[in-house]
Amino acid sequence: MEIVVAIKPVPEGETRLRPNAAQSGFDPDGVKFVLAGYDESAVEQALLLKESIPGSRVRAVSFGPGPRTEEVLRAAIALGCDAATWVEHPVDLLPDAVLSARAVAAALAASPPELLICGRQSGDEESGVFPGAVGAVLGVPSLGYAVNLRWDPTTARLTLQRSIEGGLESVETALPCLVGLQQAWNDPRTAKLPNILKSRKAVIEKIPWEQSKAALGRHASPTSVRRQFRLPAPRTGARMIPYDSPADAAQKLVRALREEAKVFP
Amino acid sequence: MPDFALTEEQRSLQDLARKFARTEMAPRAAECDRLGRFPEEVMRKAWELGLMNLNIPAEYGGSGLGLVDQCLIVEELAHACAGMTTSVIANCLALEPILLGGSEEQRRSVLSSFCSSYHLASFCLTEPGGGSDAGALQTRARRDGDHYVLDGEKCFITNGPHASLYTVFATTDPALRHKGICAFYVPRDTEGVTPGKEEEKMGHRASSTSTVRFERARVPVAQRLGAEGDGFSIAMRTLDQTRTPIGALATGIAQAALDHAAAYSLKRQTFGKPIAEHQAIQIKLANMAQDVHAARLLTWNAAWEIDQGRKGTLESSIAKCYASDAAMRVADEAIQVFGGYGYMKDYPVEKLLRDAKLAQIYEGSNEIQRIVIARELLRPYA
């Protein structure tokens, strides 16, 4: 069985993002892109399944510009993925989740995977659209918010749990299907040094943008375009109101709210 | 000239080491320092991730990294805890003599076992009677048929109590000085081999240090590295390889001190503004940054020289000596930036000063490095 795990390079958690000159997104200069959050859990889940299913392999796939996309795919290989497909797009394309889903689905169309795993949302945009959209384009059922995937070889069915209010729901499904994973329920492994060295030499299958564009036809552009990317306005300082007694505090606070902040008349 | 731009591969090695340092080492550093606890769990994890036997070639199952790569890793580890780092890299020091002086069969049997499962090894050169003058060592190796009988005591041996193998330097005849020294590898379970008790140290308290005694320890001739009398050269060539990573270790300490001091200086207010806005503090930080950069670049330069297949004696001595002196200066100034808090054990900077001190002493004291540097630099003028 080939398990495909879809991943996305996202800025490292501690990064301080700056808007680019056009204010259409953040400026990628100097930003370090990593495999993070939900995607790390997704790769871990794919590898755990591979380890429990003899003869299975894991392919990582990512739609994005170079070199960051190639780097996260190499990181996935260092973690234990057997192969990787880089669906390339130009750095200035700024795709949305629907275009990403279409491009990934197009890349997989030639040999659709039985099981496609992804994080339930990306670590940067967090829109959560991608898993459902890929499922829709590929015409396979998708299950979100899942944890703890297990494959039963005798029934040839996949079981998983979904977090619902107050508990876990157990689901059993046939393949093919797509699963969007809940974050960090597993403890993602760290790549070992020799595997990092090996991953540098791995051959990554590359699908050029021209090819995706031809396959996508009129769908080869984003369905939604970000108008503006701004940082939140800096927070202004809080003000401490000195007081003598609780009653005094309440009175001063109400006065400040009414007369200065004009919260109520 | 070396190319200072790191490759993507080097960046991923650095990332791995940084992640390990932050998640596994840093959270335990203060506790291990306070209690003098050797974190076995960290050592094992470092081994599992391939961070331990960095210098062992791939053909024996190691990572076979060059010195620049090793230095990148060592700096990251030392940023979190120099003591743990000393213990993590002690295998490189202890196994290098086997790489340099061992036969193919010896290398295959010993080095492969270190790569296929977790073991520690110790390098046993220093003796109570002296470390700097290694040619004067007194541990005896008397030939008895197809064995040598070892008698003597080694001291300040990193990982001594935890090692399963010792590389030992001993002399067949002290009167021969350098020419009488032989190198051996001696499994811990050899009869007559006893590690002593843990030393209580000023710094590097997460690292374990002890004496190792040899009393009528019978070592097969097959465990001698190279020929009789090759030992001194093997020891010196080993230190030629391992000195540069000590520069990286010192750079890691210095960078940590600068990081702490810079962050603190922006938070601490005096006279109505962050101390980072007082010029006296800015000058300190600027000097610290110069030291850190110089230490790192000298270290990379030495590592690169050696990676090119040259001896790099001058460069590695300069790197080790400069970086360790720099680490002392920078850690000292970091404490000054912290003021009274810097002197308290609840804050991380006083540990850095205690840790930096060792880098001036071990793997050839800085006095010895300066002797070497002077000898090398005078050569073209003679």
Ligand SMILES: Cc1cc2nc3c(=O)[nH]c(=O)nc-3n(C[C@H](O)[C@H](O)[C@H](O)COP(=O)(O)OP(=O)(O)OC[C@H]3O[C@@H](n4cnc5c(N)ncnc54)[C@H](O)[C@@H]3O)c2cc1C
């Ligand atoms: C924590 C720790 C871990 C260590 N780990 C190991 C290990 O794993 N394996 C190992 O073999 N050793 C190890 N050492 C030993 C270390 O390498 C020696 O301490 C060092 O080489 C100095 O030797 P010494 O202590 O005998 O000092 P000495 O050689 O007695 O020197 C004393 C002082 O005199 C100076 N000096 C000596 N000769 C000269 C000279 N010709 N000119 C000018 N000044 C001189 C020295 O620089 C020093 O300042 C370790 C030491 C420590 C503290």
